[in-house]
Amino acid sequence: MRRTDRLMHIIQLLRDGALHRAEDLAAATGVSVRSIYRDLDTLAASGVPIAGERGVGYHVTAAITLPPLNLTMTELEALHLGLMAVGGGTDDDLSAAATSLSAKIDAVMPEDRSRAPAGYGFAVYPFADAARGFQHLPSIRQAIRTRQKLRLTINDTDRTVRPLQLDYWGRLWTCVVWCETTRGFDELRVDQITDLRLLPSLFVDEPEKSLSAFLACRK
Incomplete structure (x- = not known):
């Protein structure tokens, strides 16, 4: 492995x-x-x-919070995109400011450091290239909201999936899906997706293929 x-x-x-x-x-x-x-x-x-x-x-742990703010997944995504875009740019002053902002955000995290992503926005190996998957987040989020199937390529394999939930793990984003190709649940790393298309076909809720069914089988 x-x-x-x-x-x-x-x-x-x-x-x-x-x-x-x-x-x-x-x-x-x-x-x-x-x-x-x-x-x-x-x-x-x-x-x-x-x-x-x-x-x-x-x-x-599950909660990602910045007192006194509670971040939604969409707000967290926007913050990631902004920090990574500026931090990876060619303007040295702006890049330094992005790094400084990341440090300030980290500094105001709760004292329970197990709940606070260290070095927020600038993760280290092994997920340092996770930013390449950020481009897919808006499409995945739209597909979850509209119950729209996705056709994607991951690890050189084409799959048709029903996206159920996006999760954040310290700059690593994963998507819980019901995969119609393998006929089972899976958690896909968004940064490993090389191609993604929204399909015109929608899906209806089926108990055995739902997010609640996935969560139940994980207990």
Whole structure:
């Protein structure tokens, strides 16, 4: 298993809200406990809100807040796009300002650092190229709102999916889908999508293919 795939698998294991020991994560991913500790440090540095400690267990927290503001997913997306566009530009002053703003946002996060994405807007390896997936977020969000199917290419494979929910993991965005190609649920990394098209066909809610069904099977 490639490290990027293993890190994504760790996120999926931790997000159920239960505590997971490093030993169990190591067994589930086929690596050493020491490697798991390094992976958890990397995920935390990338902004994934991980809570826990050695000898007790770890889990991923859900809330992304900036007191006294509560950010919607759309507002969070806009902030990401703005910081990345300015921070990656050629104007040194604006780039420095974007970095400074990122630091200020990080500074006013809650003292519970497990809930605060460190270095907001400028994640480190392994998800440093996640910005390339930002271009797809508006189309995915529209498809979720209008219940519109998507035809996408990911990892050189074409798939037709029903998008159900966008999730944010420290600058890494994932999309929960019902995949009509594989006939099952999946969580796709948006940064791995190389092509995406909105299809004219709509989908109706079906209990066994709904977001609530996905959440139930994750418990």
